[in-house]
Amino acid sequence: MSSMVIPFFLCILFLSHLASMAISQETISSTLKTYIVHVHRAPGAAVFASSDEREEWYKSFLPTGIASSGEPPRMIYSYKNVISGFAARLTERELAEMKKKAGFAHAYLDRILPLQTTHSPEFLGLSRGTPGFWNDSNYGKGVIIGVLDSGISPNHPSFGDEGMPPPPSRWKGACEFDASYCNNKLIGARNFVRGASAMDAAPRRVTLQGPYDYDGHGTHTASTAAGNFVENANVNGLANGTASGVAPLAHLAIYKICDLDGCVYSDVLAGMDAAVDDGVDVISISLAASSFPFYFDSIAIGALGAIQKGIFVSGAAGNSGPDSASLSNEAPWILTVGASSIDRLLRTTVTLGSGVELDGESAYQPSSFRSSQLPLVYPGASGNRSVALCFNRSLDGIDVRGKIVLCFEGVVDVESKGETVRSAGGLGMIIANLRQEGVSTFPEVNALPASHVNFPDGQTIKRYIKSASTPTASITFKGTLMKTKPAPALAYFSSRGPSQADRNILKPDIVGPGMNILAAWPFEVGHSDTATRYNIKSGTSVATPHLSGIAALLKSSHPDWSPAAIKSAIMTTADLTANDGNRITDETGTTADFFGVGAGHVNVSRANNPGFVYDINPDDYIAYLCGLSYTDLQVSVVARRSVKCSDIGSIAGKDLNYPxxxxxxxxxxxxxxxxxxxxxxxxxxxxxxxxxxxxxxxxxxxxxxxxxxxxxxxxxxxxxxxxxxxxxxxxxxxxxxxxxxxxxxxxxxxxxxxxxxxxxx
Structure with missing residues (x-):
């Protein structure tokens, strides 16, 4: 799980003036940095006649003479929908001069933020060909979901268009693939990584070859939201079934805003800007960063622009749990999505030489592996942390040949741990959780026969090895188990409240399936004889497209509902109990609080008939910002227009019409x-x-x-x-x-x- 759960620590650097000195052209070039610049026209100014006119006004803020200097263009993006402003390469001295110009509002450095189903639709109560919400919502037909991520693998069967109608007439987007790759399912795909290529930090593995997905994250999230029906989807023959997205007849519009090294805010804003312009109904954004005031939060600013156009936005809560106050995407106009488990396990059982049996999971269960007792060893007993975590080459010189090796989670991904054990001659591996991971388990596509066990069971194994003179163990593979209990449970990695941006809004809003979710993948996964182009992944980035798909179903069923009404319907109909009849638990096995689950676990069918909703006029969000004691300028940055709080009044967070x-x-x-x-x-x-x-x-x-x-x-x-x-x-x-x-x-x-x-x- 360590490769899936990435900490997100980003900071905004305040701008400073360069020392007053003569600077050579070479020095100026070397100090160019990308800034996101917010500008405002004077109240009452005429509406721009065209995008070109807007861009010319933006360019008027740039240093004079650079257009004819032979330099590469300084303007990276010109935004029109989600912020009033642009992204450009500037020196700090040039920025200082720009600040003096009428209309300048705010600027900050572009920064990097990292990237953060055969059964999950059924677990949500969505069944094909039977009465229910899928039928009632026409499977999301006519709705366009914009997925902002690492691109897409367009030739994957999940993106075939069998049974799909043409896109709605309002669609204005483009396909930057060869035209044969786009169809009535994948109606558009665009590439926005110019901001990443302009970064002057360490060399980046930028992928400029169109919107193709070289990472896998974008393909997985897109198919989760709206992949078409594909039979016999599995990983290594496990979790087999008919794969589909939550809204299988919704259209997909893909905006590649991330490369292999993550994403930058200027590209995120460009993707959001294009999605609004193209006519999407839902924006799904599986990215997360540290908490900032909203006037420093590009995703919050862009999302408000989308909401004001009637577009629903769902965002990942983040994978920094179980730490308190670790949330991302906290703005009240965004549906903040946490992650929970589903009722499917890829069961393995570890039997110790003492006879104790401990259940775990694995997505590689070879039938050829013998289940007899083998010597069991814990190299980490020496106290060496690298050995305990089975770092690369950490087992060199340690006798693990022919044995099952106990390794603990953390730092490096489980596949790498397996390679380390295999290369050292180990025959099997037990991966044990760290304390913070609690009772969660994850079925990895391991490099060798293995079982992933929870923290208490890992400690049991560790104590047994210490006490036994000749410890042994066996691993038995039991395949796919369905309708396991309790489910859902809150994922340990799912970020928790309270919100740091505003404690008066209870966040996260909702949790949805985000653990061990099978979905499309660009590359073959698994061992050669069973490899498929599907993969099992976990994270709030996996939960987010589930809720994006649900929002699409609700939009199809209720086209007149506002984004706030859709959010309200999702929240006020959520489940607080798991399938065992008890309250939803967290990674410790105790009842999860509202800072973990928000309103609860999404209940798709009930959301279609919520009775009444808590609607919010988008203008109320501006008054809400005034209620945060922001300055007029700070509110104006988020609102994308000049605002005087004394004129519009304020709404305290507790008084916002929230569900x-x-x-x-x-x-x-x-x-x-x-x-x-x-x-x-x-x-x-x-x-x-x-x-x-x-x-x-x-x-x-x-x-x-x-x-x-x-x-x-x-x-x-x-x-x-x-x-x-x-x-x-x-x-x-x-x-x-x-x-x-x-x-x-x-x-x-x-x-x-x-x-x-x-x-x-």
């Missing part, structure tokens, strides 16, 4: 806070809902007024208030209490549930 509640009670507010929510009827025209539960804690009182909502017509808007109060402080630090507000329709057919987190200090 969840995050409230702080303390001495300054007298331990009482009242919030208001507005709901829109999207269910039966005449319908009534009663408050069924405000369960949270005996330390916190929750009062709802009114306790009944009675709608008399479709799209009617009603309002209710919630008062949170506590009789006293927590007698110490901040204590969080969680529960949910639940409304139930009078006929009992619809439940609308919102998570509540109350912090008392």
């Amino acid at each position: 969840s509640f995050m409230v702080f009670l303390n001495a300054s507010n007298g331990y009482t806070v009242e919030v208001t929510r507005t709901v829109t009827n999207v269910g039966a025209p005449s319908s009534t809902y009663d408050v069924d539960s405000t369960s949270i804690s005996d330390k916190v009182k929750v009062e709802v007024r009114p306790t009944r909502l009675s709608f008399t017509k479709a799209n009617e808007i009603l309002r209710y208030n919630v008062t949170f109060s506590s009789s006293s402080s927590s007698n110490g630090g901040e204590v969080n209490y969680q529960g949910y507000l639940r409304w139930i329709s009078s006929d009992g057919g619809v439940t609308v549930r919102s998570p509540m987190m109350v912090s008392v200090k």
Whole structure:
């Protein structure tokens, strides 16, 4: 799993002036860096007559004379939809001069951010050819999903167009492959890695050869969102079934914004800008970076521009869990997606010489491997960490020949660990989790027979080896097990709240399938006799396209719903329990809190009939930004226009019409806070809902007024208030209490549930 779970640590560098000195042309060239520059026209200025006119205005900010100097073009991208500005190569001195020009708003360095299903649709309750949400939503027909990632493998069978209608007339995109590669499924593919090629850091493995996927990440995410039906998809003969994306009849538009070394913000913005222009309905972005204020967050800025055009945006929560406050893509206009498990295991069993049996997983289960007891060794018992983790060549000189070797997770990928064991003569391998990975297990395509076991079982094996005079073990392969329990469970790597950008918004929003997901891959995977072009991957980047596909289904079923309405439907109908009837657990096996699962695990069928929704006018997001105590200039950067907060007013985070509640009670507010929510009827025209539960804690009182909502017509808007109060402080630090507000329709057919987190200090 170590190759899938990548920490994301990025920083924004503040700009400084160069020392006043004569600088040669060579020195100027060597100090050129890429900046993303935000500019604004004066209020009341005429609308640009063309894109060329806009670009000429952008160029007016660049240093004079460079166009005729013979230098390569300084302008890298000219944006028009998702930010008001451009990306350009500048020296710090040139930037300092640019700041003096009328219309300049903000600039920051371009930075790098790294990249972060045969059964998962069925696990979500989507079944082919039977009554249900797939039929109700027409499998996503007519909806366009824009996938911003590492490109695509266009000739993969998952992107065939059998049964696909032509793209909608609003589609304006392009295919930068040979025309034969694009079809009614893959309707467009474009390449945006100019920003990466302009980076002056360490040499990068930039791939400029069109939108082809040389990494695999983009192909996997695209097929997860909207891959067509392909029978007999498997990895090494395991997890076999009919592969499909969540929205198999939706169209795919691909925007390659990442190369083999990751992605840069200027390319991300260019891809988002093009997706808006091309006419997509959903943007899926499986990227994650550290938390920044929204005016420094290019993805948040670009996503708001897309939302204002009616485009739904889903983004990965990040793979920095289980650490607290590790979230990415926290803006309230983005659906922030965490990762959870599914009910399929590729089962292996380790039997120790003592007779103890410990279950694990592997995606390589050769029938030729003997299951008899073999010598078992833990080279890491010496205390050498490199040996414990089975680094490359770390086992040289250690006698592992003919033995099963215990290796611990971390740092290097499991395939590399297997190669190390195999090259040293080992016959098998047990991969054991580190403490933070808990009870999660991952079926890797290993280089030799192996079993991946959880942390407690890894410690059991370690103790057995230490205590036994001649420790032995066997590995038995049991194939694919379905409907295993409990599922879903929160993935250990899924980033956790609270949000650092604004603690008043409860994040993440939702979790979806993101562990051990089989989907399309550009290259053959597995051993030569069983290799296929499918692979099993994990991450919030895998969960995100599941939710993008669900958003496409909802958009097809309810074309008039806004992005906020779709998000509300997803959140208020989510599941809090697993298939064993108990609450969803985390990597420790204990109940996951709302900072891990948000509203819960997505329930696709219920989302199609949410009863009522919490809609948000996009202009309210601007007032919300004012409520964050940002300056007018900072708000203007995100809004892409000049904003005076004194003119438009502000909305506090707790008062944004969000489908969840995050409230702080303390001495300054007298331990009482009242919030208001507005709901829109999207269910039966005449319908009534009663408050069924405000369960949270005996330390916190929750009062709802009114306790009944009675709608008399479709799209009617009603309002209710919630008062949170506590009789006293927590007698110490901040204590969080969680529960949910639940409304139930009078006929009992619809439940609308919102998570509540109350912090008392």
